[in-house]
Amino acid sequence: MKFVLVIGDGMADRPVEKFGGKTPLEAAHHPHMDEIASKGTCGLLQTIPPKAATGSEAATLSLLGYNPEKYSLGRGPLEALAVGAPLGWDDVAFRCNLVTERDGILVDYSAGHITTEEARELIQGLNQKLGRGEVAFYPGLSYRHVLVLRGRKYSPAVRCFPPHSFVGHPVSTLPVTPLAEEAEETARLLNRLAAESKALLTSHPVNMRRAAEGKSMGNMAWFWGPGRRPRVPLFHELHGLRGAVISAVDIVKGIGLCAGMELITVPGATGYFDTDYEGKADYALRALEKYDMVIVHVEAPDEAGHLGDFHLKVKAIEDLDRRLLGRLLSGLEGDYTVGVVADHATPVEVRTHTRDPVPFAVYRKAEASSKPAKRFDEASVKSLGLLLESGEAFIRLFLGLP
Ligand SMILES: [Zn+2]
Known part of the structure; x- marks a missing residue:
């Protein structure tokens, strides 16, 4: 079984009255996220526990199954x-x-x-x-x-x-x-x-x-x-899976390296709106030939959130869906699990990170879904009533562990 997790940084949001009470995920057209949501298992995930700082450090640790309250990560290391x-x-x-x-x-x-x-x-x-x-x-x-x-x-x-x-x-x-x-x-x-x-x-x-x-x-x-260099247990020692990370952001790369994963550099990945979405999909597919799990991180929705730009965030989500996720899904072969998740919310009306639980969807090929959602957005997955309290619970669900 191969695993791919696509992380939209800061992708989660809150309803914006000016735009019909919708969040950017609700307003965006993202058929590939919806496909994963409608065939898979969806819910909300609390990536940032009460004592952790609100940001990608804690959130990324959580998504890899580590408790961010347990590991002190400085930006420097x-x-x-x-x-x-x-x-x-x-x-x-x-x-x-x-x-x-x-x-x-x-x-x-x-x-x-x-x-x-x-x-x-x-x-x-x-x-x-x-x-x-x-x-x-x-x-x-x-x-x-x-x-x-x-x-x-x-x-x-x-x-x-x-x-x-x-x-x-x-x-x-x-x-x-x-x-x-x-x-x-x-x-x-x-x-x-x-x-x-x-x-x-x-x-x-x-x-x-x-x-x-x-x-x-x-x-x-x-x-x-x-x-100092954080002493995080290695992902492959915990789960027996060799992982790789694709990201243009040093924090995410650093956490991947601490967890013992390989970095894969995509030449056109910028961490900004002009990133090479297609390149990320192609490199992820190639990496899956060698690694069991690939994390693909996209920074653009977070940047749009910080700018407070609703339309730009919608566009970043649509680009991620069409140019990266769609290409990835059409290239996946054999047995695979694919997940899509936000690391944290960066609401356009707040313009910084918040602790709101984030939506996730996980689809395992050829497995009946237990909590399908019609669409991939905050309200649709919330209505299913599944709230995971920790990243550890999420990684177990993602990897299909009991
Ligand atoms: Zn941010």
């Missing part, structure tokens, strides 16, 4: 794994933004969405000047990079400020501070690296060029999201 940085159990990883500082103020958390090529030069420059055995910078995409501090003497018990939440604040009010005695050296080092980065980056030719073109400079490294 997940992104470190996703960019291919070597990460030992003792190391501490941080997300490292390239930000714009002007007159002592944090003015842009993304350095004007600096290009990957320019950022790579800046980060490699930092690594040459500031990197040494214990300190290593790894370039990622655009403004998103990684810092790894190696060895037990460093600690993730530091308070950091996610820069996107502190735009407009004076940098001097946002120092990294230790939350425990053993983290004092770590905090000191991070503040020193940040200060030195400013001096080195401001005079870098890449930034001189950007300034001349009227663009924001990436003139400071900003550290946040600390953590």
